[in-house]
Amino acid sequence: MKSIILDERQFGTHEECGIFGIISEEKQELARDVYYGLFALQHRGQESAGIAVSYDEDKVAYYKNMGLVNAVFHEEELRLLPSTNVAIGHVRYSTMGSSNVVNAQPIVFYGRFGRMAVAHNGNIINAPNIKKRMIYKGHIFQSSTDSEVLAAAINDYSTESVEQGIYDACKNFVGAFALLVLSGNKLYAVRDRNGLKPLIMGQKDGNIVFASESCALDAIDAEVIRDVMPGEIITVNTDGSYTSRYFAPPDKRPCIFEYVYLARSDSVLDGTSVYESRYNCGKILAEMCNIDADIVAGVPDSALVSARGYSDVSGIPYVDALSKNRYIGRTFIQPSQSMRENSVKIKLTAFRNNIQGKRLILLDDSIVRGTTSKKIISLLRKNGATEVHMVVASPIVKWPCYFGVDMDTKEQLIGGYRDAEEICKLIGADSLHYLPLEKLAECCGCGNFCTGCFDANYAVDLGNFHSEKLLFE
Numbered sequence: 001m002k003s004i005i006l007d008e009r010q011f012g013t014h015e016e017c018g019i020f021g022i023i024s025e026e027k028q029e030l031a032r033d034v035y036y037g038l039f040a041l042q043h044r045g046q047e048s049a050g051i052a053v054s055y056d057e058d059k060v061a062y063y064k065n066m067g068l069v070n071a072v073f074h075e076e077e078l079r080l081l082p083s084t085n086v087a088i089g090h091v092r093y094s095t096m097g098s099s100n101v102v103n104a105q106p107i108v109f110y111g112r113f114g115r116m117a118v119a120h121n122g123n124i125i126n127a128p129n130i131k132k133r134m135i136y137k138g139h140i141f142q143s144s145t146d147s148e149v150l151a152a153a154i155n156d157y158s159t160e161s162v163e164q165g166i167y168d169a170c171k172n173f174v175g176a177f178a179l180l181v182l183s184g185n186k187l188y189a190v191r192d193r194n195g196l197k198p199l200i201m202g203q204k205d206g207n208i209v210f211a212s213e214s215c216a217l218d219a220i221d222a223e224v225i226r227d228v229m230p231g232e233i234i235t236v237n238t239d240g241s242y243t244s245r246y247f248a249p250p251d252k253r254p255c256i257f258e259y260v261y262l263a264r265s266d267s268v269l270d271g272t273s274v275y276e277s278r279y280n281c282g283k284i285l286a287e288m289c290n291i292d293a294d295i296v297a298g299v300p301d302s303a304l305v306s307a308r309g310y311s312d313v314s315g316i317p318y319v320d321a322l323s324k325n326r327y328i329g330r331t332f333i334q335p336s337q338s339m340r341e342n343s344v345k346i347k348l349t350a351f352r353n354n355i356q357g358k359r360l361i362l363l364d365d366s367i368v369r370g371t372t373s374k375k376i377i378s379l380l381r382k383n384g385a386t387e388v389h390m391v392v393a394s395p396i397v398k399w400p401c402y403f404g405v406d407m408d409t410k411e412q413l414i415g416g417y418r419d420a421e422e423i424c425k426l427i428g429a430d431s432l433h434y435l436p437l438e439k440l441a442e443c444c445g446c447g448n449f450c451t452g453c454f455d456a457n458y459a460v461d462l463g464n465f466h467s468e469k470l471l472f473e
């Protein structure tokens with residue numbers, strides 16, 4: 001059985017951040033619920049983890065460090081966090097700001113209304129401008145993250161109340177943000193006006209819970225109430241009562257890449273099951289492609305569901321072709337180029353007995369840089385596959401993302417300047433087939449999505465935020 005070593009950062013695209021928050025009437029060990037919630041959101045960020053809890057009315061205790069949730073938090077750390085009415089947590093994958101503990105979240109600070117903590121998922125694309133203005137006014141910053149800018153701006157605008165501060169600050173943010181803010185005995189949940197990042201609300205035994213994905217509500221046996229709406233601020237009190245207001249008219253354009261790759265298959269985003277979306281992508285691809293082959297397989301984990309859909313419609317048997325080793329020891333993943341090339345690795349192994357002498361259809365969720373696909377195809381051939389036909393459950397990724405998904409420049413993308421035929425040659429496949437964008441949108445619930453990385457049709461008008469990174473043709 002042959003195997004290959006893959007860099008985690010090349011293994012598909014990457015996770016973003018995950019956030020989780022809970023508020024209760026009685027003081028409870030809420031840090032434990034947050035721990036389990038973050039554990040369920042681990043796929044969204046593996047660099048750092050943190051939990052903040054309020055206590056004594058206006059104090060905040062917190063712990064954050066680099067590493068996976070279960071490496072950062074043990075009994076000892078959880079016991080240090082007092083029983084509380086409000087707790088929030090964060091797992092991080094950095095797309096803005098470097099990967100070190102100063103940039104780990106939640107961000108905890110002294111604000112106009114006492115101690116506060118903020119957990120953020122997304123990218124504020126006008127953060128550099130806001131930061132410049134604030135530094136000029138005398139603010140100081142400790143980290144290089146847009147999340148600290150966001151926290152400082154909320155505080156700056158909080159002249160009457162924290163809620164007012166969130167309302168006014170959010171009106172000025174351009175980009176993607178799902179936010180949880182802890183202040184005193186209140187929990188605030190916010191989603192940007194396009195709803196680019198997911199945020200769902202649930203309840204468990206009268207406690208109100210928020211999470212990036214529904215799988216984290218399931219992890220603590222919480223029931224779904226509803227999604228936080230684009231442009232909405234929800235303010236929750238400890239008795240479970242809550243109010244809602246909008247800082248901007250909603251213009252719902254959630255990130256379609258959440259369905260393709262980022263979210264967990266067992267999550268439901270904005271009412272649409274990620275599993276069903278991926279399964280339907282596989283079904284449609286089977287109807288579209290007429291490939292003569294012996295077996296169908298998927299690249300773990302997100303493409304396995306699509307492979308099942310393909311197999312069910314085509315009648316070509318589904319097999320396991322690749323195994324991803326989940327138990328390779330690692331501390332944390334740093335996103336620097338040197339780490340990409342040299343360090344944290346993930347081992348992928350082929351099931352030789354399943355594929356030897358077979359013509360294989362391989363489903364993947366997307367091809368971003370192409371390096372992983374090339375290595376996988378070569379691995380499958382070395383293990384005896386006679387043909388490898390690559391079938392991708394999304395269109396060609398042609399454009400960068402500015403909203404927190406790690407696809408920085410057109411040059412990094414194998415499809416940035418190439419068509420399917422050229423990509424097919426580069427990755428060494430026998431044939432290559434992509435799912436058209438309109439079919440993908442159909443599978444994801446037919447909504448109005450951000451599809452910027454596929455067709456430059458971004459949810460946010462980037463006109464005023466061009467930089468050297470924005471390489472439009």
Ligand code: SF4
Nearest residue numbers: 255257401450452453
């Ligand atoms: S550009 Fe792509 S990855 Fe980024 S938010 Fe839009 S759809 Fe998602």
